[in-house]
Amino acid sequence: MGLSAGQLRKLIIRDTLEELGDWSPAAENLLMGTAAQESGLGVRIKKGRSLGIYLISPAAHRAVWDKYLVDHPELASTVRGLAGQRSFLKNPQNELVTNLKYATAIAWLVYKRCGHPLPENASPEELARYWYRHFHRRPNGRLEDFLRNYHQRVAPAPTLVA
Numbered sequence: 001m002g003l004s005a006g007q008l009r010k011l012i013i014r015d016t017l018e019e020l021g022d023w024s025p026a027a028e029n030l031l032m033g034t035a036a037q038e039s040g041l042g043v044r045i046k047k048g049r050s051l052g053i054y055l056i057s058p059a060a061h062r063a064v065w066d067k068y069l070v071d072h073p074e075l076a077s078t079v080r081g082l083a084g085q086r087s088f089l090k091n092p093q094n095e096l097v098t099n100l101k102y103a104t105a106i107a108w109l110v111y112k113r114c115g116h117p118l119p120e121n122a123s124p125e126e127l128a129r130y131w132y133r134h135f136h137r138r139p140n141g142r143l144e145d146f147l148r149n150y151h152q153r154v155a156p157a158p159t160l161v162a
Contacts, residue, residue, distance in 0.1 A: 005032070005041055005153060008053075008100075016104040020078060022112070026122040029154070031107055033127050034135060036153040037146045045097055052096035054107035057137065061093060064106055068113035079105045110135055124150050 003012075013031045017023035031054075035041050038055040050057045069076035080088070082102040083095050095102045111118070114134040119126050128146040 003042065003100075005036075008032070008035065008041060012100045013104055016082070016101045017108060019082070019101075020075070020105060020108065022108060024118070024120065026118050026120055026127070027108065029122065029124075030111065030118060030127050030130060031104060032154045033124070033146060033150040034107060034131055036149040037131065037141065040149070041153050051093060052103040053100065054096075054103055054110075056096050056103065056106055056110065058093050060110055060137070061096060061106055064109045064113060068109055075109075079109070107135075124155065 009028060009032055013028050013035075014023060017027050017031070035053045038050075039045055039047075039053045042053045045052055045055075047055050065076075069079060079102070082099065082105055083092070084099060084102075087098065088095055096106065097103075111130070111134050116130075116134065118130060122130065124147055125143075127150065128143045131146050132141070132143055
């Protein structure tokens, strides 16, 4: 992918959440954990029909637009502004693969449309539970998998200073 976890966090996730007016450390960490769990932070960007660093299915993508953004026109306009002008009209699903900010916005809205608030200052365990309840749609993902991927890819061990 050529993008470090730090770059993904600061340049894509944080910036996108700020544009949506939803930035918080917990939201940022949740999306980092989701990308780590779903795609290994971009190691694989297609699994079955699911696409992008968050492996969002076409059905989940459509549901965000048809069941959530339809009732939030200003937010829909902001999200649409993140998408490529021509490419979105030709193949909106492809934006999940080729446009990290758009994919991040859609991943966040998958969570937001569930209507349950994300705990402030959520621990990795709370993030894993939130992911499992509101994003996870496959029978093979487990809380333990999320936590392992989060700790390996998102929260590296602290550096010891001598």
